[in-house]
Amino acid sequence: MARILITSALPYINGIKHLGNLVGSQLPSDAYARYMRAKGHEVMYICATDEHGTPAELAAAKAGVPVSEFCADMHVVQKDIAEGFRLSFDYFGRSSSDRNREITQHLAAALGREGLIDVVSEKQMYSHADGRYLPDRYIEGTCPNCGDDKARGDQCENCTKQLDPTDLINPRSAISGSTDLEVRETKHLYLKQSTLRDTLDKWIDSQEGWPILTTSIAKKWLHDGDGLRDRGITRDLDWGVPVQFEGAPWSGMEGKVFYVWFDAPIEYIAATAEWADETGAGDAAWERWWRTDKGADDVHYVQFMGKDNVPFHTLSFPATLMGSAEPWKLVDFIKSYNWLTYEGGKFSTSQGRGIFMNQALDIFPSDYWRWWLLSNAPESSDSNFTWESFQGGINKDLADVLGNFVSRVTKFCRGKFGEEVPAGGSYGEAEAVVTAEIAKRLKAYEANMEAVELRKAAADLRAIWASGNEYLQAAAPWTLFKESPEDSAAIIRFAFNLIRLYGVLSAPYIPDASKAILAAINAEDAAWPDDIEAALSALQAGHAFTTPEVLFAKITDDRREELEAEFAGDD
């Protein structure tokens, strides 16, 4: 038994996330966590809301509530939605927690002691009308290069030229439109990542089997131009972890907070501590996951994220932990995802294109979404959501291949033998063939799960389901029943054992359906199979069952067209 630490990238607090966010970290990490638990490993699966930063403050202002209240409310909303999708976090924390403040400050102080923090004086735009400093992106103006009047302070979207806010002609606040801006001198802490460049480079090189997407992004940042640059880790904001605190090795940083990207990954650690606090498990309980001097040495740590998150997880966060010179557990495997597109285009909040997590749950059961998204996860390149593909996947895979298999077996049995697993007859060649087939597929399924290839593993799982239909068709118990009910009974008995096995194996992908299947056949034993033959004889003659209702209702063409229209967006 291994100990597996799993973290999903933190969803940002400013609104409800769409399906692209879901498939890029939370969903695959959940399937992985469920699989690892089923295999008997000790799992700690952590996620949290990422609550700091300018967008959170602005969203709160727009909603007309204090930012702390806004975050508290949105945290509950996101937590409920996560439960709706059956995301099985051991703890869903908040980056605004006391624990995160404590650990973030602790790590910053350690970095300071190690000489990895610089105090840098820089110029920032201050907006009088907004009463705040504005990040470069929140300043708009006319591009000095191409004359586009919607250029942002970091880059002109039109001509792609990199800009400095002071380059803009007629700069204005992107929030209020105010031109009452002032360049102010302000001090910030910088993490001297450049010092750790070689260490990080070697560390990345020593990793095996990481997705190309992960390593290529990390390498780009390490080697592009002058190499890895130092990074500002503080901001002039109100909401966040205070930079000036008791024991801080710097002074004069009152009123500033750590940059959201500094404290967000630390929340993985802090959320584990929050879990220990809430369960009363004590500090040792979380430290054994995170401190290699306190038991975390044998932990296998896997992170899940969209590709936008990769630089922070491959470089900044490891630099923070390594640089502290304390024995923190570093990540062992970074799984990164490409984007999910919607009907060939981008998901767009502003244009109302695409599907948000709350809407999705209103339309179909979570298993539908889980299955389609995971079996089409953007693992090798971007993948595209279309209602047609969704309909096809659900109807074919879930309704026809799996659902109908359960249905045809249970209904046939009820009609011919009654609602208990029938006795009589014996197994022969056909059972041996399908058992061998499933054993082979299961091996592939497990190998792909271990390798965090969720899309491929889904195809293996589907093949396992399909083998049941092949078996049934070849064995034809309905024909045999006429001359030899006993032999027919043996086939049905075996088919019931397939159903049970499917219930067990499907749980990482479709937990609700899995539960429904196992409940219908009254299966007490839902353990992951070690021995496939033993697993296929768990249900004995006389075992009572109930015939389930339709497990997966099909999506009709009319319904699909309705949804296509409903989600087409404004334009």
Next chain:
RNA sequence: GGGCCUGUAGCUCAGUUGGUUAGAGCAGAGCGCUCAUAACGCUUUUGUCGUAGGUUCAAGUCCUACCGGGCCUACCA
């Protein structure tokens, strides 16, 4: 501009360190079955593996150039 990824059957994708007749699912066609959510099974059509060169006994797989699609480029998170 620089970098990365990607281009394989009508569609979505697999193709391990280059090695015999290039695979799966969906869609299409034919046959079979009739227990089942008109579900299932079997058989089957289609490919100059983006284009042009090159390396090699041998290339979808390696190299170069070009064409198409996407992403990243450090103050959104």
